[in-house]
Amino acid sequence: MTQSAVERIRSFNRVVTLGVGALNDSYLGRGRPLGEARLLFEIGEDGAPAGALRTALGLDSGYFSRIVRSLARQGLVAVTPDPADRRRRRLALTAAGRAERAAYDALSDDLARAWLGGLDAGEQARLVAAMAEVETLMTAARVTIAPEPIDGAAARACLAAYFAELAARFEAGFDPDAGGAAEDAAMTPPDGCFLVARIDGRPVGCGALKPLDAQTAEIKRMWVAPEARGRGLARRLLAALEAEARARNRHRVRLDTNRALTTAQAMYRKAGYRPIARFNDNPYADFWFEKTL
Amino acid sequence: MTQSAVERIRSFNRVVTLGVGALNDSYLGRGRPLGEARLLFEIGEDGAPAGALRTALGLDSGYFSRIVRSLARQGLVAVTPDPADRRRRRLALTAAGRAERAAYDALSDDLARAWLGGLDAGEQARLVAAMAEVETLMTAARVTIAPEPIDGAAARACLAAYFAELAARFEAGFDPDAGGAAEDAAMTPPDGCFLVARIDGRPVGCGALKPLDAQTAEIKRMWVAPEARGRGLARRLLAALEAEARARNRHRVRLDTNRALTTAQAMYRKAGYRPIARFNDNPYADFWFEKTL
DNA sequence: GTCATTCGTTGACTTTAGTCAGGGAATTTT
DNA sequence: AAAATTCCCTGACTAAAGTCAACGAATGAC
Numbered sequence: 001m002t003q004s005a006v007e008r009i010r011s012f013n014r015v016v017t018l019g020v021g022a023l024n025d026s027y028l029g030r031g032r033p034l035g036e037a038r039l040l041f042e043i044g045e046d047g048a049p050a051g052a053l054r055t056a057l058g059l060d061s062g063y064f065s066r067i068v069r070s071l072a073r074q075g076l077v078a079v080t081p082d083p084a085d086r087r088r089r090r091l092a093l094t095a096a097g098r099a100e101r102a103a104y105d106a107l108s109d110d111l112a113r114a115w116l117g118g119l120d121a122g123e124q125a126r127l128v129a130a131m132a133e134v135e136t137l138m139t140a141a142r143v144t145i146a147p148e149p150i151d152g153a154a155a156r157a158c159l160a161a162y163f164a165e166l167a168a169r170f171e172a173g174f175d176p177d178a179g180g181a182a183e184d185a186a187m188t189p190p191d192g193c194f195l196v197a198r199i200d201g202r203p204v205g206c207g208a209l210k211p212l213d214a215q216t217a218e219i220k221r222m223w224v225a226p227e228a229r230g231r232g233l234a235r236r237l238l239a240a241l242e243a244e245a246r247a248r249n250r251h252r253v254r255l256d257t258n259r260a261l262t263t264a265q266a267m268y269r270k271a272g273y274r275p276i277a278r279f280n281d282n283p284y285a286d287f288w289f290e291k292t293l
Numbered sequence: 294m295t296q297s298a299v300e301r302i303r304s305f306n307r308v309v310t311l312g313v314g315a316l317n318d319s320y321l322g323r324g325r326p327l328g329e330a331r332l333l334f335e336i337g338e339d340g341a342p343a344g345a346l347r348t349a350l351g352l353d354s355g356y357f358s359r360i361v362r363s364l365a366r367q368g369l370v371a372v373t374p375d376p377a378d379r380r381r382r383r384l385a386l387t388a389a390g391r392a393e394r395a396a397y398d399a400l401s402d403d404l405a406r407a408w409l410g411g412l413d414a415g416e417q418a419r420l421v422a423a424m425a426e427v428e429t430l431m432t433a434a435r436v437t438i439a440p441e442p443i444d445g446a447a448a449r450a451c452l453a454a455y456f457a458e459l460a461a462r463f464e465a466g467f468d469p470d471a472g473g474a475a476e477d478a479a480m481t482p483p484d485g486c487f488l489v490a491r492i493d494g495r496p497v498g499c500g501a502l503k504p505l506d507a508q509t510a511e512i513k514r515m516w517v518a519p520e521a522r523g524r525g526l527a528r529r530l531l532a533a534l535e536a537e538a539r540a541r542n543r544h545r546v547r548l549d550t551n552r553a554l555t556t557a558q559a560m561y562r563k564a565g566y567r568p569i570a571r572f573n574d575n576p577y578a579d580f581w582f583e584k585t586l
Numbered sequence: 587g588t589c590a591t592t593c594g595t596t597g598a599c600t601t602t603a604g605t606c607a608g609g610g611a612a613t614t615t616t
Numbered sequence: 617a618a619a620a621t622t623c624c625c626t627g628a629c630t631a632a633a634g635t636c637a638a639c640g641a642a643t644g645a646c
Binding site: 614 | 629639
């Protein structure tokens with residue numbers, strides 16, 4: 001990483017901070033503290049549990065409680081106890097709340113138009129494209145990849161999404177139980193591991209490593225959430241799994257894949273994997289690959 | 294302007310706000326209010342008049358006064374009365390103040406590295422390039438270029454900075470009086486003109502046009518403030534000066550430049566200027582360029 | 587059934603940010 | 617020389633943001 005890159009980011013920050021500051025100032029124009037406006041945005045169309053919103057905004061529980069009460073008094077937010085656990089609350093926007101949020105959106109749009117106003121059509125197009133690029137890469141930079149228990153909440157959510165997708169994409173469908181529960185144990189430390197990729201804490205991908213023999217590990221359960229694709233996340237998961245294999249003194253990794261997953265095959269080839277003969281009896285596998293570490 | 298462009302800006306704002314928020318939070322890690330940290334940054338290496346800093350930060354004079362006193366009590370800032378007008382104060386960083394600002398810079402660098410950390414070299418290069426593009430275009434949208442009297446406050450400030458820079462960069466130094474005061478008259482309407490570029494009202498660059506003959510105008514005094522460089526401002530100033538030449542029925546513009554100003558030469562070439570033989574007796578000129586409009 | 591824990595609320599704070607009116611000293615205008 | 621203006625400081629205020637501890641209700645663990 002060069003110093004000039006750091007310089008560039010600093011200077012980018014300075015310029016963009018002005019824009020963000022202008023946005024915040026414009027939000028204050030509606031006579032409501034910024035904290036309340038932020039919460040109004042964070043509550044989605046369908047509402048959300050209070051606790052999730054509180055942690056998302058990073059607020060103290062007492063402070064948060066007061067903000068919610070203020071918005072409720074203004075008739076913008078409806079608070080209902082969660083029927084499953086009556087300690088918990090669900091927040092949802094009322095019709096007035098939705099209207100209010102639309103008004104904030106309009107302010108934001110005005111500001112966006114002001115940004116674009118001084119530019120000709122070509123420059124506008126370049127700005128929009130560059131913003132998309134920054135956004136994609138900055139999102140990619142916020143990804144963390146770490147080992148997690150395969151029976152944890154995040155792992156189970158990823159696996160459920162993965163199996164559902166395989167069932168939809170494989171010609172012959174997919175039965176997750178074909179492998180058997182014994183597989184899970186093999187993907188557990190110390191001999192194996194299960195990695196979860198997260199963006200800002202939200203699980204968006206996974207991959208597993210299980211031992212084959214003293215020299216070889218197998219990569220399984222590679223999956224990336226649809227909304228996080230196209231940003232090199234799979235490549236990074238693969239590299240992380242290879243590092244885990246190396247850490248276990250394996251100098252060879254193998255994997256299999258189905259013919260329906262064409263982009264996965266291309267990714268494996270690009271990462272240095274070479275086709276080999278069938279090495280397992282996975283009924284869903286059409287191709288087998290190997291890479292020497 | 295399309296709705297999708299506005300959507301893109303909104304989504305860009307969301308992502309980038311996270312980064313800016315992280316930066317601000319990291320600044321708070323040094324146990325000092327953000328307002329004080331901002332002032333610490335705004336005071337340059339050489340200090341600055343209090344009034345200029347106050348308006349730059351957009352603060353109330355009472356509030357500003359308290360921030361300054363707090364920093365002075367911490368031994369970070371030295372306040373001295375302006376000898377020319379003893380109502381005014383000059384603020385300058387002490388050695389401790391410089392050290393403190395360096396510590397903030399380090400935090401900022403850490404954050405930049407964290408942004409880049411998850412990316413490979415190619416992605417880093419793409420991110421830096423896209424950031425540069427966003428910065429250029431967002432700054433460009435805020436720039437105004439307009440003719441101003443050459444003896445106005447903004448013009449004089451730009452010229453003083455320009456001459457000081459030439460004196461520092463030319464091997465032989467630079468004497469602004471060598472050209473003679475007659476030059477100024479030639480850069481005045483209707484035959485010539487003097488353009489000042491401003492960002493949010495702050496002068497950040499200039500350029501002058503003076504008549505050479507019935508077909509030809511000469512471009513002089515091209516300067517962009519160091520903090521505004523690398524964002525295509527010089528190119529826009531040049532284009533604006535060419536438009537002024539065209540408006541005066543000149544179909545040819547000429548200019549000269551010193552060998553020390555290598556980036557200027559590259560910019561002229563890229564803008565369509567071709568080297569020609571010496572056309573004047575400017576003792577500081579090493580290269581001469583011409584462009585047909 | 588008891589105990590511990592979790593979720594959210596409330597009261598009592600502090601700090602930061604910002605505003606406004608007044609005033610003293612220096613400077614400029616008349 | 618007087619009057620007006622400019623620059624900065626001070627005191628008195630307000631709103632927003634955030635922290636902390638105590639507490640009640642609901643739930644889960646044993």
